[in-house]
Amino acid sequence: MKAPKFEYVRAGSRQQALELLDQHGEDGRILAGGQSLMPTLNMRLSQPGTLIDINKIADLSGITLENNVVRIGAMTRHVEVANSPIIAEHLPLIAEAMEHVAHHAVRNRGTIGGSVALADPAAEMPACVLALGATLIVESVKGRREIAADDYFQGLYETARESNELLVEISVPIEKPDDVSVFLELAQRHGDFAMAGLACVARISNRTFEDLRLVYFGSEDKPTIATGAMAAVVGQTWSAACKEAAADALTNDLDPMTNLQGSSEMKLHLQKVLTGRALDAAIERAEAA
């Protein structure tokens, strides 16, 4: 389990990274926290010719709040996101989700940009950025593009980012004061990739869902918005019947992948259970607010 030979370049600036990406094309690979990339190299699952290390590019990391938008640099490490007062205050969904991302050692190195760039279907951050309606900002030598999260996740490890583009920033509109969010996931051991999970953002008044966004992960090939389940709940006052309707609608929204963790049928069942629990929790949180 030793990586095959590769070239390594530590990019000193964003511009240099973009040029290297352009120059190496498919053969170049960005190295961020390395927590996902290094195992695939060591297992010889991928053999890029050149690694472009972006760890020393100062203006790629950090968390700022401007005009009700939180800007998270792609190189911001999970641990910084987890400890950020801005995130805790304005993006409680991400703060809640961070608890589930791997273990301390991995969070100390792994980055939010790496997680969103990789787009593992069971990862927490992609689901959060989709649930929160974030914008992914990518750059290449040709310029800068903004991609709505809705358009960004395209399939299993597939995104709208081109291979010559660097993900530089994730901008997330803050959660509105009268919204509540809930993040739930099931993993057999703490820190494992999810068996099933969802990110939920809701506006609730008098136990009635005025607005709702439900994004599922861990079961589909990419983070998935459940339009049917959302429609079954929005406008409704929360009740057992409403819970059942949401669960029923989910059958059409999702088509879980069978894997070692369980069958498609079981994952659908778990997502239904989580939906009921998340909406219960949303109501509880709205009432507590």
Place this chain on the structure above:
Amino acid sequence: MLDKPNSYVGRTLSRDAAKRAVAGRGRYTDDIAPARTLHAAFVRSPYGHAKILSIDVEAAKQQPGVTLVMTGAELAEMCTGPWVGTLVCFDGMKSEPQHPMAIDRACWQGEPVVMVVASTRAEAEDAAELVIVEYEELPVVIDKETALDKSTPVIHPDLGDNLAFEKMIETGDVEKAVAEADVVIEDTFTFGRHTAVSLEPRALLAEYDPGTERLTIHTSSQCPHMIQAVFARTLGVPEHNVRIVAPDVGGSFGLKIHTFGDEIAATAAAIKLARPVKFVADRLESFATDIHARENCVKARMAVSKDGIITSLDIDVRSGAGAYSQYPRTSVFEANQILNITGGPYGHENYRATTQVVYLNKVPTSQYRAVGHPIGNTVGESLVDQAAAACNIDPMEFRRRNVMRDDSYPRVSAAGIEMRDMSHQQCLETLVERMSYDALREEQAELRKQGIQRGIGIAAFIKGTAPGPAGYYGAGGAPISSQDSCTIKLEPSGGVICMVGVTDQGQGVDTVMGQIAAATLGVPMESVRVIEGDTDAVPYGGGTYASRATAIGGEATYQAAMTLRAEILEIAGVLLQAEPDTLDILDGHVVDKGDTSSRISLAEIGRIGHFQVAELPNHIQPTLSATHRFRLRDALYIFTNGIQGAYVEVDTDTGFIKLLNHWVIEDCGRVINPQLADEQVRGGCVQGLGGALYEECVYDTAGQLQNATLADYLTPMAGEMPDIEVAHIQTHTGVSELGAKGVGESGTGAAPAVVMNAVNDAIRPFGGKVTAQPMSPETILKALGKV
């Protein structure tokens, strides 16, 4: 001697290696890097079963850094012959001869086919990718249930069928008991394949000196002398020219009592090249080549009278081995042990147990911590719980009525095994108290009303430890010693060197041997150095396996120390003109037995005994050293016993299990070091819980291992584990003076049983029952009819 006040025996001391390991100063095989060391990597079969049509190594040979590329056929020329993994003690057993690397045919995915040796492991792996092997896929046998069907292909045509071994034990009349029973419980249990997942993988560094014709192998091993014998015989090097050193070993769990073809290959390369060659299995290789274990399906039936007395038990075990029987310990011990121990705590007199062990195109199976016990205990204890429920008797009370009485030993179990010095009743009553059994039942009932589903599990167990010479390995023809030994010496400084055949893999065996030696001799711990894991230094022994180190090696150490003590007192008696029996040794000094005043220090005895021998009369020739060996006589094992309790919560909507509490009451005889004994039990439980809840080597129908990484093969992690409360009942074994039995596997043996019983207790009101391990969320949901 051992029960004196302040004795080191019975006292918690931290293990010798702990400080070193924490400081990062452990020295494992891979840390040893002689000049000019080469590294081996292997081309392994990508197929479960395939004919090897051709091998082209030319491109690989041309790669930078490559010194040797060796095929299975070339390696076979350096070997005395293939291995045959049978033992004569297993009547009728058969196995195909196995070469260290495949020659014409690969029989499991991961079997080594070609070795590449290069200056670095990375270069060796680069070159290995360029070896071209042409395969023709052959049909695979994956399912043990159909392995003996006429329509199933035979893996090794020369064997005639896929049967490795079959056996039957029959005592009394099971059919009569069943016919007369008020309640008959019948069920089928399945168990997934596991592997050991030691933190330090298999590792070996072989060096051959053509000048002295000495072969020195550093290897992460539990059994240096067995490795010496097997490697010497396989490679045709005289045994006394082979030195095996096991430096620090990072966990073993039975994995490291075995021999592997890739290790023979790396050693052959060292001989051929006369340069050091290192092979360290990476994690992928570990999953695909370390022995696997536990794959069994058991059909079982228990007959009970309506007042809750077990009258008979019968089991039929289908055991899935790998493509070959593992040499030299075989792949049939697990099944054999299931037959030996199922229902073992109980006094029924009718028992029938049958097994068929079958070959499959999977990694060879063999001994892994608590061989067979997790299976036998789960089967027996699940039936007991079901029988108790059917009789409407509390499961604790049911066991109370059935366990062997504490005053009934020695006796023979229904499986025909001698039992002595056991304490089921005392353990059970201690558990009732420790887990506040009645209060816990009340809490469970109360929480049910709130929709919280908790379960209480109980599992009584027996554990075979410290096997004797009459049973299996040596008696079966394997070069594996069931005796163990200690050579102890008094140095001129008064320091004591204690060389033992048993070995340490992190459990503190060396510390325990030091405690026994220090307590027996009467010297401070600091003046004892224990040496283990080096065939050049220590007297011949079996090493550490089957919970034998303290029971067997400890007694040898005790006896050796007693002899040295007697010699020291004899010399002191001469020098002091006192009768030796009026003297004692305390804290490194010979003292008067009465007022314990110091008469002469051991340093002085050492000085005189080594340098000033003229001060002694001519008839005294001080050796100041003693060697003792110890082995069981007729007994098959020293059986231990105990009982575990578990408290779990089941989320009946998700199938998730939360482990809340765990209790173990066990009887390992004399406890030498309470903390180390407790931690053996706790770590063992965790290993058992991993198997019960998470672990399984999953194969697809083509014989491809699906989860050969630590991301996909789930091991237990601290976060999910319960607090484990441990208590020891100490019924000394009568077979030794030390009185210690084994303890290392008792947690593992019954933890899967107790947690499965707890889960079933939680879901019983919903009509749910699980009989398959690992108990994944999906297994639970299916049992509840939710998916």
